[in-house]
Each structure stands twice: as structure tokens, then as C-alpha cells.
Amino acid sequence: MEVLLTADELADGIARLSSEVKRNVGRRPLTVVGVLTGSIVLVADLIRRLEGPVTVSMVWASSYRGTATTPGHLELRLDLLPDLTGQDVLLVDDIFDTGHTLKALLGELRRRGAANVRSLVLLRKTGRAEVDIQPDFVGFDIPDKFVVGYGLDFDGDLRHLPHLAALDDDDIAAARGGQVRCSDTSETPS
Ligand code: IMP
Numbered sequence: 001m002e003v004l005l006t007a008d009e010l011a012d013g014i015a016r017l018s019s020e021v022k023r024n025v026g027r028r029p030l031t032v033v034g035v036l037t038g039s040i041v042l043v044a045d046l047i048r049r050l051e052g053p054v055t056v057s058m059v060w061a062s063s064y065r066g067t068a069t070t071p072g073h074l075e076l077r078l079d080l081l082p083d084l085t086g087q088d089v090l091l092v093d094d095i096f097d098t099g100h101t102l103k104a105l106l107g108e109l110r111r112r113g114a115a116n117v118r119s120l121v122l123l124r125k126t127g128r129a130e131v132d133i134q135p136d137f138v139g140f141d142i143p144d145k146f147v148v149g150y151g152l153d154f155d156g157d158l159r160h161l162p163h164l165a166a167l168d169d170d171d172i173a174a175a176r177g178g179q180v181r182c183s184d185t186s187e188t189p190s
Pocket residue numbers: 035038063064071093094095096097098099100101102145146147148152153154
């Protein structure tokens with residue numbers, strides 16, 4: 001595995017993102033809607049840097065199946081959402097890849113009466129977008145590689161890495177056999 005972004009670089013990115021959100025939203029009440037499961041680490045770090053009233057809610061989206069690294073059928077679950085009528089909403093996801101997840105969720109949130117819906121992603125993959133929208137706030141543009149860590153998984157594992165790593169074809173083959181190992185262990189918790 002190749003480390004793409006260290007824990008420190010990620011922390012700088014979150015600081016930058018939170019400043020942009022604060023500039024944009026000010027101290028108006030904000031409902032942060034995180035996308036399970038990949039956004040949990042990002043949401044936890046981001047909300048602790050926001051000011052003013054913040055409500056946190058989660059939706060669930062999945063377009064990956066097991067060890068596949070290409071998107072499949074998109075499944076959404078929004079049953080945990082509070083009433084969003086008239087609310088300022090910030091939709092937070094880990095990564096903008098094809099963009100279908102973000103576009104579908106933005107549509108759902110607007111249908112539920114949110115007054116103002118913006119979107120924030122930690123990562124955006126280069127040259128992959130298949131939709132006509134872009135996130136309002138982007139932490140990092142990254143190459144078109146399959147990435148794990150800081151909330152992002154491969155077949156359910158590796159979300160707990162404190163840094164962001166890219167898997168190459170050998171890593172993916174090894175992971176399918178249950179043997180993936182991070183070559184840079186300097187940042188993993190002891
Ligand atoms: P999209 O709908 O193609 O934009 O896919 C977005 C979702 O796919 C994200 O919320 C992630 O859950 C997942 N995803 C896309 N690329 C990666 C990756 O490189 N690693 C892990 N998950 C990914």
C-alpha cells in the first residue's frame with residue numbers, strides 16, 4: 001500500500017474545509033448529514049471544528065459489493081433523518097468518485113424540504129465524474145486509484161487506518177486472499 005495522505009496532511013485538509021464551511025454558513029444553524037459508513041471519521045473531525053448550532057444525522061449509501069472496486073447498484077437508506085424542512089444542510093461524504101451517490105442523496109435531501117443543501121467531500125477522484133454536479137467543498141483531488149483508510153474501506157476492512165493509502169492490483173489480490181498489509185506502519189496506532 002502506498003500512503004497518499006498522512007494523518008497530518010488529512011488534519012490540515014479538515015482544518016481548511018472547516019474554515020471554508022464556517023465562512024460560507026457563518027453561525028446559522030446547520031444540519032450535517034454524514035453518509036455511512038465511509039464518512040464517520042471525517043464527520044467526527046469536521047464537526048468538532050464548526051461553530052454555531054450543529055445537528056448531526058446520518059444516512060446510509062452503498063454501491064460496492066464485497067471485494068469489487070467498481071460501483072454497482074446504488075442502495076440508499078434515509079430513515080434516520082430528522083425533519084429537514086427549511087434547514088441549512090451540509091451533506092458529507094468520504095469521496096466523490098462517479099458522483100452518482102452524492103447526486104442521488106442531494107436530490108433526496110432537497111425533496112425533503114431542506115432550504116439550502118451543500119455538499120462536502122474529503123476526496124475527489126480525477127477524471128471519474130459521470131454526473132453534472134460537483135461537491136461545494138473538496139478536501140483533496142486524488143488520482144484514479146482505489147483508496148482506503150480514514151473511513152474508507154476495502155471489503156469492510158481498513159477504515160481504521162489513520163492515513164489514506166492507495167491499493168495497487170497486487171494489494172487488491174492479496175486483500176481478496178485476506179493478506180493485505182500496510183507497508184508503512186509508522187502511523188498505525190500501537
Ligand atoms: P460514487 O457514487 O461513484 O461517487 O461513489 C461514492 C462512494 O463509493 C463513496 O461514498 C465510497 O463509499 C465509495 N468509493 C468510491 N471510491 C472508493 C475508493 O477508492 N475506496 C473506497 N470507497 C470508494
